[in-house]
Amino acid sequence: MSRLPEHYVIGVDLGGTKIHTALAAGDGHILAETRVPTETKNGPSHVIGRIIATVEQVRAQAGVSSDFIDAVAVGSPGPLDIASGVIHFAPNLGWRGIPLKKLLRERLRAKVMIDNDANLAALGEHVYGAGRGMDNMVYITVSTGIGGGLILNGRLYHGATDGAGEIGHITVLPDGPLCGCGGRGCLESVSSGTAIAREARRLVERGKGLNILARAGNEPDGISAVTVAEAAAGGDPEAVSIISHAARFLGVGVANLINLLNPDMIVLGGGVMEIGEPIWQGVRTEVEARALGAACAHVQVVPAGLGRRSGVLGAVALALQLD
Amino acid sequence: MSRLPEHYVIGVDLGGTKIHTALAAGDGHILAETRVPTETKNGPSHVIGRIIATVEQVRAQAGVSSDFIDAVAVGSPGPLDIASGVIHFAPNLGWRGIPLKKLLRERLRAKVMIDNDANLAALGEHVYGAGRGMDNMVYITVSTGIGGGLILNGRLYHGATDGAGEIGHITVLPDGPLCGCGGRGCLESVSSGTAIAREARRLVERGKGLNILARAGNEPDGISAVTVAEAAAGGDPEAVSIISHAARFLGVGVANLINLLNPDMIVLGGGVMEIGEPIWQGVRTEVEARALGAACAHVQVVPAGLGRRSGVLGAVALALQLD
Numbered sequence: 259m260s261r262l263p264e265h266y267v268i269g270v271d272l273g274g275t276k277i278h279t280a281l282a283a284g285d286g287h288i289l290a291e292t293r294v295p296t297e298t299k300n301g302p303s304h305v306i307g308r309i310i311a312t313v314e315q316v317r318a319q320a321g322v323s324s325d326f327i328d329a330v331a332v333g334s335p336g337p338l339d340i341a342s343g344v345i346h347f348a349p350n351l352g353w354r355g356i357p358l359k360k361l362l363r364e365r366l367r368a369k370v371m372i373d374n375d376a377n378l379a380a381l382g383e384h385v386y387g388a389g390r391g392m393d394n395m396v397y398i399t400v401s402t403g404i405g406g407g408l409i410l411n412g413r414l415y416h417g418a419t420d421g422a423g424e425i426g427h428i429t430v431l432p433d434g435p436l437c438g439c440g441g442r443g444c445l446e447s448v449s450s451g452t453a454i455a456r457e458a459r460r461l462v463e464r465g466k467g468l469n470i471l472a473r474a475g476n477e478p479d480g481i482s483a484v485t486v487a488e489a490a491a492g493g494d495p496e497a498v499s500i501i502s503h504a505a506r507f508l509g510v511g512v513a514n515l516i517n518l519l520n521p522d523m524i525v526l527g528g529g530v531m532e533i534g535e536p537i538w539q540g541v542r543t544e545v546e547a548r549a550l551g552a553a554c555a556h557v558q559v560v561p562a563g564l565g566r567r568s569g570v571l572g573a574v575a576l577a578l579q580l581d
Numbered sequence: 582m583s584r585l586p587e588h589y590v591i592g593v594d595l596g597g598t599k600i601h602t603a604l605a606a607g608d609g610h611i612l613a614e615t616r617v618p619t620e621t622k623n624g625p626s627h628v629i630g631r632i633i634a635t636v637e638q639v640r641a642q643a644g645v646s647s648d649f650i651d652a653v654a655v656g657s658p659g660p661l662d663i664a665s666g667v668i669h670f671a672p673n674l675g676w677r678g679i680p681l682k683k684l685l686r687e688r689l690r691a692k693v694m695i696d697n698d699a700n701l702a703a704l705g706e707h708v709y710g711a712g713r714g715m716d717n718m719v720y721i722t723v724s725t726g727i728g729g730g731l732i733l734n735g736r737l738y739h740g741a742t743d744g745a746g747e748i749g750h751i752t753v754l755p756d757g758p759l760c761g762c763g764g765r766g767c768l769e770s771v772s773s774g775t776a777i778a779r780e781a782r783r784l785v786e787r788g789k790g791l792n793i794l795a796r797a798g799n800e801p802d803g804i805s806a807v808t809v810a811e812a813a814a815g816g817d818p819e820a821v822s823i824i825s826h827a828a829r830f831l832g833v834g835v836a837n838l839i840n841l842l843n844p845d846m847i848v849l850g851g852g853v854m855e856i857g858e859p860i861w862q863g864v865r866t867e868v869e870a871r872a873l874g875a876a877c878a879h880v881q882v883v884p885a886g887l888g889r890r891s892g893v894l895g896a897v898a899l900a901l902q903l904d
């Protein structure tokens with residue numbers, strides 16, 4: 259953070275529903291921030307135009323000329339290639355083989371950097387959030403899907419082909435539900451918000467889960483992880499059982515990460531973690547049962563500190579070359 | 582490897598049954614090597630005396646004066662602390678809280694370095710074996726237990742408290758057999774040589790597995806992973822089923838490592854891998870079913886290249902500061 263004050267960077271978190279953009283001074287202070295709908299249905303060119311518009315917007319907000327923007331870093335769904343900045347495949351954007359870095363560079367004077375959205379959320383928590391000062395940190399986001407990022411020896415770990423950190427696709431239940439990736443019993447297929455809602459819908463299909471159904475206005479399609487969490491909070495045993503099951507296997511995944519990576523900290527974020535104690539209790543129980551002595555005693559398992567801002571702040575950190 | 586020719590190092594692989602010691606020139610060439618029984622039952626002082634004796638022996642063999650030995654590196658069972666060189670706990674040595682580095686330094690003029698035995702086997706394969714040139718490599722030894730080591734970004738990854746790489750204690754079967762660590766369904770409790778033998782003995786206790794029992798001289802206590810492997814090779818369906826089960830979950834563990842770490846290579850060593858095709862086939866099947874596209878297409882899953890020498894050559898590599 260030794261830049262002169264007239265140097266600025268911009269971070270962008272490109273999501274399936276929102277584009278979240280922030281401008282920071284060279285010392286890391288955030289000076290302006292905006293969130294707009296992604297409007298993916300209008301195609302990649304439209305989305306790229308919207309990214310550019312948010313960049314202009316935060317510049318205007320902060321009163322910084324484009325001459326002083328050193329770098330724009332974008333966190334995108336992947337898989338993607340960091341060096342070329344090509345997004346190989348992003349189902350929730352409807353993108354395949356989009357050269358995002360090249361397309362942005364044509365429209366921005368600054369250096370453009372691309373990384374995986376979950377990696378940048380990990381970096382955000384490492385630089386600005388719960389994981390500050392932690393050399394070895396795993397970030398897991400438990401939302402409609404499950405993703406993650408690894409900070410190892412103080413730096414983002416990308417793996418051989420920029421594909422590391424696919425925590426959602428660790429098998430936790432070998433003969434479990436079919437996952438979108440083609441595997442079975444991946445963490446995402448058991449413990450994500452989508453998995454929680456699916457289990458509740460299956461219950462309803464069998465004529466059970468009436469309490470959950472009632473909370474969804476008696477519409478099976480209206481059942482979400484939130485509906486189930488609300489029913490569980492109200493003491494409904496069927497909902498409690500669904501949440502406990504998801505929590506238990508999230509705990510198995512967390513224990514695996516502790517035994518394999520011996521991290522200082524595991525940071526858990528995403529909407530499912532907001533269910534609160536029923537999820538955290540399940541995680542703690544499995545970690546205590548499965549994580550090895552010294553590694554278990556050392557690690558802190560904590561909630562994310564930045565909420566929905568971890569991605570955009572991670573993009574800022576990347577632009578500041580703090581990865 | 583830019584040392585002058587009069588500089589030498591010694592690597593020691595300290596195991597529960599054997600001490601394996603090698604002397605190398607500064608350019609990495611191995612000049613002398615010896616293996617002696619550990620004789621753990623005589624206690625730590627005796628074992629340390631035997632380590633010193635092997636050091637003297639390889640020096641004499643190579644005709645190198647102790648003045649020219651820069652470093653002696655020892656791979657020890659753990660958990661241990663690398664900086665202090667204290668072995669916290671090593672059940673197969675019967676050691677608890679042994680300050681190995683200090684005890685060796687009192688008797689050697691050279692610099693003494695200590696690391697986990699499985700980490701050094703990983704380093705050995707990385708520097709001298711199957712994983713040469715691979716920046717991101719996972720080594721797994723499947724033997725009576727299951728251990729491993731991680732080479733990430735070209736270097737040994739130790740984790741926060743030198744406990745990383747406990748691949749044997751990844752959960753692959755959440756409600757599976759109780760593991761020595763207190764967990765359930767750890768990879769080691771399902772796919773190790775000990776687990777294979779245990780499953781065969783359970784079969785025999787139920788009056789089945791007669792083919793396996795015959796190969797153990799009709800002595801249930803004589804049943805080992807080798808007995809089961811021989812019966813499987815002879816076409817015995819019960820033995821084939823036991824081997825397939827172990828192989829399948831080893832494959833689940835390997836797929837988890839691919840999805841989490843996106844390595845260039847996974848190196849599989851240890852006696853159980855010598856069972857050959859029935860184990861490798863199970864691993865391949867699960868990897869293909871569970872590992873994500875790009876990471877799966879990139880990774881090579883290969884047998885270890887150094888056999889029983891991976892540990893001692895890794896210790897040499899550590900002494901040469903190639904970690």
